[in-house]
Amino acid sequence: MASSSKTITVVSSDGDEFEMTMKAAEQSKLITHMLDEFGVSDKVPLYNVNSETMAKVMEYCKKHADHEAAKEEDGGAAIGAGGEEELKKWDDEFLKVENGLLFNIILAANYLEIKSLLDSSCQAVADMIKGKTPEQIREIFNIKNDFTPEEEAKLRSENEWAFQED
């Protein structure tokens, strides 16, 4: 955005360089610590994050940094009550990607220590699991069924929870 705000450069595992503002970089605890330790002049290498994932993470950090800045201005009047809900909707759309990329986003958020992104992306996977049968879950996540049919039947019968929305 504005050229007056400080920027830092991060390098993905593919060697691509990405510029981010200090405010966006502060979304990541890991980057913040590295900058505190080593200063802003060097480029920050992130060996675990490829370019495709890096681009998404950049987008998230920028959006959330801009949201925080808007909250600080006007004491929050610019955001209003609907602002938090709008951000949540943005997050939901942002995470509508195919599973491979979603998992990479989770791993990146975990490594970079971006708590809000980690929580949102894990919630997205939790929502994928909730309400599905074991067969559907095994298929989506490529999990092998290592129960015998008898063992599986016994476990199913032990579940006493009855759901009314079914």
Place this chain on the structure above:
Amino acid sequence: MIESLPPPPSPPQPTPPPAIDQSLTLIPGLPIDVAALIFSFIPYSHHARLKPTCKSWNLFLSSRNFISFRRHHRLLSHLLCIFPQDPSLASPFLFDPSSLAWCPLPLMPCNPHVYGLCNFSAISVGPYLYVLGGSLFDTRSFPIDRPSPTSSAFRFNFYDFSWERLAPMLSPRGSFACAAVPDSQQILVAGGGSRHTMFAAAGSRIRSVERYDIGKDEWVAMDGLPNHRGCCVGFLVGNRKGDSREFWVMGGYGASRTISGVFPVDEYYKDAVVMELKNGFDNGKWREAGNMWEEGERMRLGKIVVVEDENQDCPGIFMLDRNEILRYDMSSNCWLYESRVPRKAPRNSSFGYVVLGGELYVMTHSSVDMAETRRRTRHHKRTGTLFIQIYNPKKKTWRTLVTKLPFNYPIDISTTVLSSVCL
């Protein structure tokens, strides 16, 4: 944090004592600590149906490690526990409001000489639900049809889904004030009596106060209340980080008087009594906090619930007085109008009232006679419905939920014991 596998070139993480096999993969492609976080976002009521997915899921979802992880990250499901009848005769049920799901609990251990347990306290501390005291009929007593208070104590263990019998209280009591002190693993009880739901009046009242030491499974007497109180409410005030806290016992009834020498009428207390807890529990003395309303003013005799707030010293104390919610203001020692229940209770019935997840649940039960006509037989099914109006004291908004009860017998929701538990 649980160590992730396979280890990526990330900053070294401390290894906790592993309770589960570290080579377990829960979700292929994700380290186990991240998988644990994902599972933590799934409501407790869904866990059982996920266990048949594969062996590692079953192991992990049943492990104590997972329960501790969720407690540590405060990712817990808030569930309602409802006791439709004496829990040794009819299953209590867990209800998950976010998924509209019900699950029965096993029956409480049965003593063949007693029946009709009611007016007991059900209070949760961590993954345990304590069922203390109450009023019941004892076939060994004389006369048989007079209820007596009980000192029995049980707890339900949600780790292995079973009941445990605990040391009994020093004094038998029902309808008593009860407050948990989770950080010091104590449960405080005060007052109470023998009143039974079968009788609208009568029953004894007591003054005694005692505390349960969870670790030692032992009850210790504390200084008795200044006066006999039955049907009172108890709560803790004060910052747990600070040295002193207070145990408040509010409301209730004392002596009984009769109108025209025939109709028993309760003498209600207009005040609370407070015990200061400095340096432990055994040196406190009671002081009177003053009347919350004066003679001639409208009496505030509704059910009182307590909303714990970690960020505040004083919990939110809310009374349901007919169709109004009142909030107790400690600085002025009086009840202030908070909100009105959107839909009134039907004639001749009262609300059930309980706190869940920081919100006030106001419940009506209606039972609908459904005549199901089929070609061959006519079935008359009695299905009960719970209409729940939920008030959020922070947002000051109401929302509603409707759910069918999982049992067919009628209940009086206003006297049914209700409790909340976080799992």
